[in-house]
Amino acid sequence: MNPQKTLLKVEDLRLYYPVPGKKIGQLEYIKAVDDVSFEVKEGEVFGIVGESGCGKSTLGRAICKLNPPTSGKIVLDGEDISDYGSRQMRAVRKKVQMVFQDPYASLNPRMSVFEIIAEPLKIHHLTTSKEQMKEKVLDLLRKVGLDDYHANRYPHEFSGGQRQRIGIARALAVQPKLIIADEPVSALDVSIQAQVLNLLNKLKRELNLTYIFIAHDLSVVEHISDRIGVMYLGNFVEVGSKEELYQNPLHPYTQALLSAVPVPDPTAKKERIILEGNIPSALNPPTGCRFHTRCPKCMPCCKTEAPACHHVDGTHAVYCHLYDEKNKA
Amino acid sequence: MESRKNILEVKNLHTYFHTSSGIVRSVDGVDFTLQEGKTLGIVGESGSGKSVTALSIMGLLDDTTGRIEEGEILLDGRDIVPLSKEEKRQIRGNKISMIFQEPMTSLNPVMKIGQQLTECILQHQKVSKDEAWRIAEEMLRKTGVPRVERMMKEYPFQLSGGQRQRVMIAMALVCRPRILIADEPTTALDVTIQAQILDLMNNLKRDIGTSTLFITHDLGVVAEVCDEVVVMYCGRVVEKADVYELFAHPTHPYTKGLLHSIPKLGERVDELEAIPGNVPNPKYMPAGCKFAPRCAYATEKCHQAEPAFTDLGNGHTCRCWLCEKGGMA
Amino acid sequence: MSQKEMNPKDTKESMQNEEIRTPVSEVIRKFVRQKNAVIALAFVLLLVVFAIIGESVAPYGINEYDYSCILQGPSAAHWLGTDEFGRDLFSRILIGTRISLSVGLSAVTVGMICGTILGLLGGYYRGMVDAVIMRICDTLFAFPGIILAIAIVAILGSGLGNVVIAVAVFSTPTFARLVRSRTLALKNAVFVQAARNLGASDARILFYHILPGALPEIIVQYTMSIGSSILTASSLSFLGMGAQPPTPEWGLLLSNGRNYMMTAFHTTLFPGIAIFLTVLSFNLLGDGLRDALDPKLTEG
Numbered sequence: 001m002n003p004q005k006t007l008l009k010v011e012d013l014r015l016y017y018p019v020p021g022k023k024i025g026q027l028e029y030i031k032a033v034d035d036v037s038f039e040v041k042e043g044e045v046f047g048i049v050g051e052s053g054c055g056k057s058t059l060g061r062a063i064c065k066l067n068p069p070t071s072g073k074i075v076l077d078g079e080d081i082s083d084y085g086s087r088q089m090r091a092v093r094k095k096v097q098m099v100f101q102d103p104y105a106s107l108n109p110r111m112s113v114f115e116i117i118a119e120p121l122k123i124h125h126l127t128t129s130k131e132q133m134k135e136k137v138l139d140l141l142r143k144v145g146l147d148d149y150h151a152n153r154y155p156h157e158f159s160g161g162q163r164q165r166i167g168i169a170r171a172l173a174v175q176p177k178l179i180i181a182d183e184p185v186s187a188l189d190v191s192i193q194a195q196v197l198n199l200l201n202k203l204k205r206e207l208n209l210t211y212i213f214i215a216h217d218l219s220v221v222e223h224i225s226d227r228i229g230v231m232y233l234g235n236f237v238e239v240g241s242k243e244e245l246y247q248n249p250l251h252p253y254t255q256a257l258l259s260a261v262p263v264p265d266p267t268a269k270k271e272r273i274i275l276e277g278n279i280p281s282a283l284n285p286p287t288g289c290r291f292h293t294r295c296p297k298c299m300p301c302c303k304t305e306a307p308a309c310h311h312v313d314g315t316h317a318v319y320c321h322l323y324d325e326k327n328k329a
Numbered sequence: 330m331e332s333r334k335n336i337l338e339v340k341n342l343h344t345y346f347h348t349s350s351g352i353v354r355s356v357d358g359v360d361f362t363l364q365e366g367k368t369l370g371i372v373g374e375s376g377s378g379k380s381v382t383a384l385s386i387m388g389l390l391d392d393t394t395g396r397i398e399e400g401e402i403l404l405d406g407r408d409i410v411p412l413s414k415e416e417k418r419q420i421r422g423n424k425i426s427m428i429f430q431e432p433m434t435s436l437n438p439v440m441k442i443g444q445q446l447t448e449c450i451l452q453h454q455k456v457s458k459d460e461a462w463r464i465a466e467e468m469l470r471k472t473g474v475p476r477v478e479r480m481m482k483e484y485p486f487q488l489s490g491g492q493r494q495r496v497m498i499a500m501a502l503v504c505r506p507r508i509l510i511a512d513e514p515t516t517a518l519d520v521t522i523q524a525q526i527l528d529l530m531n532n533l534k535r536d537i538g539t540s541t542l543f544i545t546h547d548l549g550v551v552a553e554v555c556d557e558v559v560v561m562y563c564g565r566v567v568e569k570a571d572v573y574e575l576f577a578h579p580t581h582p583y584t585k586g587l588l589h590s591i592p593k594l595g596e597r598v599d600e601l602e603a604i605p606g607n608v609p610n611p612k613y614m615p616a617g618c619k620f621a622p623r624c625a626y627a628t629e630k631c632h633q634a635e636p637a638f639t640d641l642g643n644g645h646t647c648r649c650w651l652c653e654k655g656g657m658a
Numbered sequence: 659m660s661q662k663e664m665n666p667k668d669t670k671e672s673m674q675n676e677e678i679r680t681p682v683s684e685v686i687r688k689f690v691r692q693k694n695a696v697i698a699l700a701f702v703l704l705l706v707v708f709a710i711i712g713e714s715v716a717p718y719g720i721n722e723y724d725y726s727c728i729l730q731g732p733s734a735a736h737w738l739g740t741d742e743f744g745r746d747l748f749s750r751i752l753i754g755t756r757i758s759l760s761v762g763l764s765a766v767t768v769g770m771i772c773g774t775i776l777g778l779l780g781g782y783y784r785g786m787v788d789a790v791i792m793r794i795c796d797t798l799f800a801f802p803g804i805i806l807a808i809a810i811v812a813i814l815g816s817g818l819g820n821v822v823i824a825v826a827v828f829s830t831p832t833f834a835r836l837v838r839s840r841t842l843a844l845k846n847a848v849f850v851q852a853a854r855n856l857g858a859s860d861a862r863i864l865f866y867h868i869l870p871g872a873l874p875e876i877i878v879q880y881t882m883s884i885g886s887s888i889l890t891a892s893s894l895s896f897l898g899m900g901a902q903p904p905t906p907e908w909g910l911l912l913s914n915g916r917n918y919m920m921t922a923f924h925t926t927l928f929p930g931i932a933i934f935l936t937v938l939s940f941n942l943l944g945d946g947l948r949d950a951l952d953p954k955l956t957e958g
Contacts, residue, residue, distance in 0.1 A: 051519035066855055093857035105848035110681050110870045119866075120856045154680060159607045167852075174856070189374040190546055194590035194603035201600065216519065223592035223601065246595060260524035261594055262549030266572045270553075274528055275521045278489040 007178055007210050008040040008063070013072030015055075015062045019283070030282045032058040033069070034234035040178070045204070045211040047225030047242070049218055049257070053279050055234040056214045057101075060180045063212070064096045065089050077177060094124055097171035101183035103163035107155040113166055114151040117141065120173040140169040143206075145199060161192035165199065172203070180212045185220060197224055218261050222246055227315065230254045233290040234282060240316035250318040252297050289321065297322060335403075336540045337363040337386070337508055342400035344378075344385045346393070353611045355381040355395065357564035363508065363557075368534060368541040370555030370572070372548060372587070376608045378564035379544045383510050386542070387427055388417035405507065423453040426501040430513040432493035436485040442469075442496055443481030446503055453504050468499045471536075473529055491522035498529065502539065510542045515550060527553050548587060552576060557644075560584050563609065563619035570645035580647040582624045618650065626651055688950040695946020698939040705936060709756040718746035720753050720906045729922040739924040741914060747925065750906035751932050757907050758936065761818060762888035765825035770880050772826070773833025774872075778864050780834065781841025792838070795831035803828045807890055811899045818907070821900040825887045836879055840872035847871070874951035878944050885940030892933050908933050 013036045016029035032055045040046045050056045061067040063074060065084070073082045081092050100106035107116055117137045120126070127133040138148050144165040155163055164184060171179055181200065185193040201224065203209060215221045221228055222242050229239040230253065238251040249255045256273040263270070275294045280286055286293050292302040302321050310323040344356040356378040363369045373379040384390055386402055391414060401408045409420060421427075429435040437445055446465035450456060456464070462481075470477045472495040485493060494514060501509055511530070515523040531554060533539055543555055551558055551572065558575045560568040560583065568581040579585045589602040606623040609615055615622050621631040631650055639652040690696060708715075717737075724744035732739045738748040776795075780788035798806065810824035844850055850867050858866075892909030894900035901907035903914070908929045915925030 051521060064855060066851055090857040090859070093855065098852070098855045100848050100852060102848055106852050108849040108853075108867055108870075112680075119853065119858070123857050123859075123862065157679065161607060170852070170856070189608070190548075190587055191374060191590050191604035192607070194592075194601035195605070197592070198600050198603055218520065219592040219594050222594060223596075223598070257520060258594070260520045262523070262527070262547065262553045263594065264548040264552050264576065264588065264591065266552040266576050268552070272524060272528070274524055278491060278522070279519075 004041040004043060006039050007042040007077055008212075009073075009075040010039070010063065011037045011073040011075075013037070013059070013062060013074065014070045015058055015067060016070045028283060031234050031285060032282060033062055034285075036072075036235055038229060038236065038239065040210060040212060042177070042210055043208060044226040045213055045224055047221040047228040048212065048214045048231055049216065049221045049228060050231035051216060051257075051279060053233075053282065054231040055282070056216075056231050057182050059231070060098070060182045060212060060214050064093070064098060064180060066098070090123075094174045095176055096178045096180065097174060097176040099164070099167050099171050099179060099181040099184045102187050103160050103167055104155075104187075106167050107163055109155055111154075112151070113141070113146075113153055113155070113158075116155070116166060117151075117169050117173055120170060124174055126174065136173070140173055143172065143203070144169045145195075159192070160188050161195055164188060164196050168196075168199065168203070172207070175207075176209070178210045178212065180214070182214045183216065184213075186215060186217060193220070200224065218258060230257065233279065233285050235290070236319065237291060238316075238318045238320075240312075240318075244313075244316045248316075250312065250316070250323065251291075251320050252295050252322070253291050256296075289319075333364040333366065335362050336365045336405060337542070338401070338403040338406075339382070339386065340401040340403065342382065342385060342402065343398040344381050344390065344395055345398050346395045348394060351612060354614070355564055355611075356385060359400075359561070359564070359566050361559045361566065361569065363540055363542055365540050366534070366538045367556045368543050368554055370551040370558045371542065371544045371561060372546065372551055372558060373561035374546055374608060376563070376611070377561040379561050380512055381564075382561075383427065383512050383542065383544055387421060387425060387510065388412070388414075389421075391417075419453075422449055422506070423504050424506055425508045425510060426504065426506040427510040427512065428494070428497050428501050428514045430516050432490065432497045432517075433485060435497060436493060438485055441482055441484055442488075446481070446496075446500055449500055449503055465499070465503055468503045469496070471502075471533070472496075472499045473525075490518055491525060494518060494522075494526055495529065498526075498533070502533065502537065505537075507540065508542060509539045510544070512544045513546070514543075516545070516547070523550075530554055548591060560587075563614065565619060565648065567620065567649070568645075568647045570641075571643070574643055574645050578645070580641060580645070580652055581620075581649050582626055582651070583620045586623075618648075685950045689946055692946045692949060694942050695950075698942035698946065701935065701939040702943055705755055705759060705939075708752055709759045712753045712755055716746075716749035716752045718749040720745065720750050721904055722746065722749075729918055729925065731922065731924055738928045739922065741911075741925055742918060747911075747928055750911060751908065751929060754906040754908050754911065754929075754932075757818070757901065757905065758888050758892065758933075761822055761825070761891040761907075762884045765822045765891070766829055766880060766883045766887050768822070768826035769829030769883070770833050770876065773830040773835075774837045774869075774876060776830070776834040777837025777839075777872075778841055778868065781838040782845060782860070782864060782868070788838070791834060795834050798828060798831045801828075803886075804890060804893055807894055808897070808899065811894060816899045816902065818901050818905070821891050821894050824894070825890050828890075829883050829887060832883065833876065833879060836875055837872050840875055841868050844868045844871045874947075878948045878951060881940055881944035881947055885937040885944070888940070889933065889937050 013033055015033040016031050018027045018029055021028040036059060048056045048059065058067060062069040073080065076092065077095055084092060114137055117140055118133055121133055121136060127136055137151060141148065141150060146162065146165055158166065185196050188196060197220065200211065204211060213221060213224050225242050227240065228242050228245050229236045230251065232253050238245065238249070238254045245254065246258065249258055256275045259271060259273045273296060277294050280293055288304045289302040289307050292298045295302065299321060307319045307321045309317050309319055311317050339359055339361050342356055342359040346353040346355055359382055361369065371379045371382065381395065385397055388409065390396065397410050402410050404420065404424060409417065443462060443465060446469065447458065447461040450461040450464055466477055466481060469480065474480055474492055474495050488496065515526050518526060527550065534541065545551060555572050557571050559566050560581065562583050568584045579588055586604040590604055592601060604623055609619065609622065615632065617633045618631045618635055621627040624631065636648050636650045636653060638646045638648050640646050641652060722745060724740065726744065727740055728742055728744040730736060730740045736746050736748065738751065741747055776791045780791040806828045807824040810827055811820050814820040814823060845868065850863060853863050853867050891900060895907045895909030896913040901910050903910060911929035912926055915929065919926050
């Protein structure tokens, strides 16, 4: 991939949720996102995979400040938005938009499709006349594969896939540069998932969009992404281009995750790595490497020291002691 | 092919729901046979009638507007449709038991795990309380949960999602039922936990010889655990075959479409072959083949009349006009 | 694959032919199915008509004394009989409709507006604002409604205007609590977050997304409260703290009739029936609206 402009740069991002601690008046923190850094280039699809509770959705929401981060730096399109308050963020929202997971909950049931898609146009005063607004809304509807007559309908009359198209049209209305799609197809039926994935791909090409695509389904993420980050308990364990990551997974967690995906082929031979136990609580994450409690290749140093980032080559980075210089020999 | 006993036969099952806005034909002519010790997969998307089929077999429709209008469900050769409520209750849990998708909603939140498991035994078997407790503990140990003694005294909310699903499986198997119905048992779980549960179900099949009806939308899961597969669409079975045959020679256009529309690990395609359109609204069911409006091969005939099953040999049957004529001519 | 093909014929035709089911038309469809509620609505509308034109259709004036026929039972000339001054009871009840209805309506409307605003603010911004609002509500809730009203009237003095204030004050916390709990729930709804993500201002989120979501509950509570407010206002007048004679307020009519209950029961019976039917029909109407507006029932 040719060197492109960096659209989003995230540095040391943290998002801690305070929860009441064991003693009265004391607070403990759920470290949902802990010290995450990454970059997204213009025109690429950056996939984030991980299991539930790994903080991938929180990370997506932290970037567009739907859940305000605790600390860290976010630079979007050359603009440092780290310290922006909610008023300043309103202007930024024209550049970054979200598509939500549950298409049944993300549309206001009391608004018609027209009102839903027109809302961002009204908020940002993007049209000057009623006719222009109508034209714009119908144009957006057609872009996502719906028809003009759908505009007067209400969300409850649509199927899940159609509602997700409405959600996408609403996000496109402000002509954003970056779209954060949080599990946009996981609530949909298999045959509909493919339609929405194709639509996202088509829109990306036509409108020159950049996506951050958050999902738990490894096959879906592989299909749509250029680069992928694997998250575990609040931080990335491995980041790389999809070819590198899927063909040569380095982190034991990535390896286990990939081996656990059921393959729709009964003749396929499976060398499955079954991970023991469950994801530990983000309230008291394990010391050292966070994965060490479930890691099949755990070493003594994993329990005490957090692993550093190892750049395997230009795009592939892994956080694991197995790739420390002293362990390589 | 070795001949096994048919433990469950469903013949021409029709289950309709009588709602205020008309009759919904959720299951409209379903036939299949489950052999002893085998796992039969029922694949379909939402609205295909796969879950209603399960509820019909379990006799759990009494409190809904649903009714079995026609057809037979033979359990060990005995029709269980005309049985009384009390007789059906005797069968449930004892001869047929079920695992649900969301374990939290099917466990009683205010009862300890041990109590829930033993209650199940005490209802169907004449054993002492201590004996029941011992049986329950043993079953729970078989599902591979750690610290069984402690877990017996815990409440559902203290367990993780994977542990709850294991408890559900233990509960379903504790009375040694003839048939286990698993309705999307891994859909709510993470990939690594799903791998654990699928592994467990395969082990239990080998060790205990349970006959399982496995309902899912995930073809990957089907390939991992099932021996035979039934594909459902709009309340009908459209294709039936053993698992190797089905994945090697999918014949019905819907089955093909499903297989093609899911992204597969390691596959590089720009566009997925999506099935166009949506599942038809039950109020506007098409006249002929229910899949015709979304089918790329549909002809005039498909829109007018519904095809019957064509036997393709090796127990592979398909409900499509194209096979009837012999091939895709 | 072209986008057109993505909308297969069947879905398109079925959807195009179907009439548009707006949320409002759904509610009407659900409401008219309930007989009790429709009858109650008809009665309420009748009351409203009486309240508007009562004066011009009443057979007698409210202060038309006729000492030749005092405390007479129902007859052809006086349908519901006469009171101790020979005034026609039917006319007085009929014209009194306006007073009872307007006291109930205006008090609850004021209470609803105040309560809704307080509830929205408290639920949306939380923190100190919320704490102060809710503690005041808790304090008001601690008094039985009628005692609170008596206390307020005692402070402000008797009279219909003060009754309205008293009833408004004690209906405010009910609305505040109701709206606050809905706001808390809706604030975290995904579609509200989606609106925030679009850059919507707080005012827009509150009035375009959260308030419409709370409206069904507000409407039901409003209807129910009118019934109980009419009852409270009548009770205050009955106790001599509200309307003053010779106003034909229903509670006052009841209070006057009390002295003659043994000899002329109609003087208490008919005002009582008027209050009873009015409160009942507002409650039935509220029940009907609740069922019609319940989103759970709407989904099915």
